[in-house]
Amino acid sequence: xxxxxxxEAEPIRCLKCHRRLRNPSFDGLGPKCRRKxxxxxxxxxxxxxxxxxxxxxxxxxxxxxxxxxLRDTGKNAVFLAVSSDGTTAYRTARAACTCPAGLxxxxxxxxxxxxxxVELAA
Numbered sequence: 001x002x003x004x005x006x007x008e009a010e011p012i013r014c015l016k017c018h019r020r021l022r023n024p025s026f027d028g029l030g031p032k033c034r035r036k037x038x039x040x041x042x043x044x045x046x047x048x049x050x051x052x053x054x055x056x057x058x059x060x061x062x063x064x065x066x067x068x069x070l071r072d073t074g075k076n077a078v079f080l081a082v083s084s085d086g087t088t089a090y091r092t093a094r095a096a097c098t099c100p101a102g103l104x105x106x107x108x109x110x111x112x113x114x115x116x117x118v119e120l121a122a
Contacts, residue, residue: 015069016118027065033121037062040120050113057084057110058117067092067114075119081111094119 012021014030016037021030029037040046041059061067066082070091081092083099090099092111101109 016121025065027063028068029065036121037117041117043117043120046113046117046120050108054108054110054113058113061110061114062117067111067118069118077115077119079111079115079118081114 012024013019014021014033015028016033017030019030025034027034041055041062046055061081064082068080068082069077070080071078076093076095078091078093081090081097081099082088083090090097090102090111092098092102092109092115094112094115096102097109097111099109099111101107102112
């Protein structure tokens with residue numbers, strides 16, 4: 001009988017604070033970070049700054065785990081945002097987004113608003 005070496009998988013970590021998660025979550029956030037993001041998404045400054053339907057789309061994006069951090073450098077964090085139909089991913093930050101609405105820059109896109117919410121939750 002041959003002995004096989006059992007290797008442990010990498011621990012699952014929170015996408016925001018990088019703490020080890022005991023239970024995997026659908027959005028990649030731990031319970032404390034999820035509460036912080038939820039509170040930040042209800043901030044009155046978001047309602048005053050952006051259209052309510054875009055804020056709702058940004059919250060949906062966050063709740064579904066569609067905003068994945070690529071590089072975290074404080075206020076200039078870069079994320080990968082999944083499109084609403086799930087077929088395309090865009091690079092986004094609070095300052096810019098590569099989605100069609102972000103490239104036209106006529107209106108703020110929901111990806112940038114979601115990045116703003118994560119920034120407020122810090």
